[in-house]
Amino acid sequence: MSAPTSPAVVPDATVSERIVRLARNGVAVTFTLNGLAVGSWFSRVPAVREALDLSAGRLGLLLLAMSVGALLAMPTSGLLAQRLGSTRTVTIATVLVAVGLIVAGVGATVAGSVVVVAVGLVAFGYGSGACDVAMNVEAAAVERRLGRTIMPRFHAAWSLGSVAGAGLGAGAARLDVPVGAHLAAVAVVVLVGTVLGSRLFLPVVDDAVDGSTDTSPAGRRRAQLAAWREPRTLLIGLFVLVAAFTEGSANDWLAVAFVDGRDLSEAAGAAVFGVFVVGMTLGRTAGTLALDRWGRVPVLCGTVLLAAAGAALAVLAGSGPVAIVGVALWGVGASLGFPVGMSAAADEEAHAAVRVSVVAVIGYTAFLGGPPLLGLLGDHVGILRALLVVPLLLLPTLALVPALRPPRAGGSAPAAQKN
Numbered sequence: 283m284s285a286p287t288s289p290a291v292v293p294d295a296t297v298s299e300r301i302v303r304l305a306r307n308g309v310a311v312t313f314t315l316n317g318l319a320v321g322s323w324f325s326r327v328p329a330v331r332e333a334l335d336l337s338a339g340r341l342g343l344l345l346l347a348m349s350v351g352a353l354l355a356m357p358t359s360g361l362l363a364q365r366l367g368s369t370r371t372v373t374i375a376t377v378l379v380a381v382g383l384i385v386a387g388v389g390a391t392v393a394g395s396v397v398v399v400a401v402g403l404v405a406f407g408y409g410s411g412a413c414d415v416a417m418n419v420e421a422a423a424v425e426r427r428l429g430r431t432i433m434p435r436f437h438a439a440w441s442l443g444s445v446a447g448a449g450l451g452a453g454a455a456r457l458d459v460p461v462g463a464h465l466a467a468v469a470v471v472v473l474v475g476t477v478l479g480s481r482l483f484l485p486v487v488d489d490a491v492d493g494s495t496d497t498s499p500a501g502r503r504r505a506q507l508a509a510w511r512e513p514r515t516l517l518i519g520l521f522v523l524v525a526a527f528t529e530g531s532a533n534d535w536l537a538v539a540f541v542d543g544r545d546l547s548e549a550a551g552a553a554v555f556g557v558f559v560v561g562m563t564l565g566r567t568a569g570t571l572a573l574d575r576w577g578r579v580p581v582l583c584g585t586v587l588l589a590a591a592g593a594a595l596a597v598l599a600g601s602g603p604v605a606i607v608g609v610a611l612w613g614v615g616a617s618l619g620f621p622v623g624m625s626a627a628a629d630e631e632a633h634a635a636v637r638v639s640v641v642a643v644i645g646y647t648a649f650l651g652g653p654p655l656l657g658l659l660g661d662h663v664g665i666l667r668a669l670l671v672v673p674l675l676l677l678p679t680l681a682l683v684p685a686l687r688p689p690r691a692g693g694s695a696p697a698a699q700k701n
Contacts, residue, residue: 301498301541305483306424307423308479310479314442314443317443317446317480318446318447319380319383319447319469320443322383322450322468323465324448325555326451327537328462328537328541330386330461330697331538331671339654339657339660339661341657344396344399345654347399347404348406351404351405351409351410351411352407352408353411353646354407354408355410355411356415356646357639359415360636360640361640362402362416362636363635371413373416374412376472376476376477377473378406378408380409380473381409382409384466385399386399388466389401414642415642418642421436422628422631422634423628427484432570433570433622433624433625434443434570434617434622435566437620438563438617441562445563448555449556450464451464452553454550470474475503509633512637516644517682520682522619522620522627523645524624524648526620526645526646527675528537531656532555532616536551536552536669539665539668539669542664542665543666552570556598559612561610561612562613563613564617565585565613565616569617579687581618585614586615586676586677586680587615588614588615589679592608592614592615593615593669594670595608596609596612597666597670629688656671
């Protein structure tokens with residue numbers, strides 16, 4: 283049975299170049315603002331920990347709330363994007379992101395309640411997870427119509443947003459701006475900007491039922507279950523799982539690890555996180571050229587090795603400057619795994635939403651298990667040393683890279699991606 287295509291994106295032949303360019307810009311804005319929200323939150327994690335007086339283990343459990351919210355969103359977000367379209371799904375999801383940020387900030391600085399912060403993080407995680415699937419499906423549709431690799435640049439836009447969020451967070455920490463006020467201001471900017479940006483997404487048409495497509499709710503559910511039985515989709519999901527852990531461990535713990543393990547201030551810790559995100563941004567910007575020239579498999583093998591080496595250097599280096607070089611290399615190496623995994627899941631447009639949803643569920647398991655795993659390990663060996671788990675997981679992942687090679691039949695992947 284073919285996967286459902288409702289609401290269907292307007293076919294390529296009827297979409298003008300101007301509409302595709304506008305959609306590209308709208309997707310870039312959405313990615314950027316989502317990154318701004320996430321980067322703003324993670325840059326203030328040290329301040330939240332101090333306000334709530336949490337140990338590393340308890341902080342890891344608190345961060346788990348965001349991952350739980352995201353994981354709850356994943357099984358249904360692909361179906362939601364099919365039923366409502368990417369524009370409406372992204373808008374609804376971003377409302378939850380904004381509400382979650384505000385509640386988490388108020389919970390930390392006004393209520394002083396771990397429970398309130400956890401509730402905010404669940405909403406934040408749910409909205410971010412649903413938005414993630416919908417904007418990646420839209421990005422893949424734009425990429426196909428452009429006929430060249432561009433998905434990593436959308437994720438580079440996300441990273442730029444994270445850099446801005448980390449920079450604002452570092453400045454807010456230095457100026458002693460309350461976490462609640464800072465996150466509330468970010469929430470308003472993210473919500474308004476995303477609503478405007480998502481209006482530029484590709485137009486959609488009503489369901490078109492032919493003999494090969496079942497667009498009923500039952501048909502959608504059957505298609506979702508069928509995607510869970512596809513070996514290639516599952517292997518891509520496992521690769522994205524490790525890529526998400528590689529990226530998410532830095533998002534969750536890098537600032538705290540350098541504050542605790544290298545005796546930096548909160549502002550300096552936020553700045554180190556910014557170095558990681560700058561590395562990711564550079565990798566995602568240049569990575570599109572590398573992918574079009576050499577293909578997915580060799581480029582991903584190289585970046586996986588680079589991330590492993592950089593993470594090991596960040597932890598084991600004897601001097602601060604060398605460790606920061608390791609952080610930058612870690613960021614560059616971690617830059618392509620997640621976006622290329624999403625592109626690979628969406629290689630065939632008719633199946634894109636359900637496959638991206640499946641891969642996202644598997645990938646976001648890293649965000650579910652990563653924070654408490656590293657936090658509990660950090661209670662025994664220190665957070666900085668606990669980050670050595672990252673290179674230990676990355677090296678076996680090289681065996682999964684060939685699964686991301688684009689299918690040869692169907693021609694739905696960008697023409698430049700030959701391997």
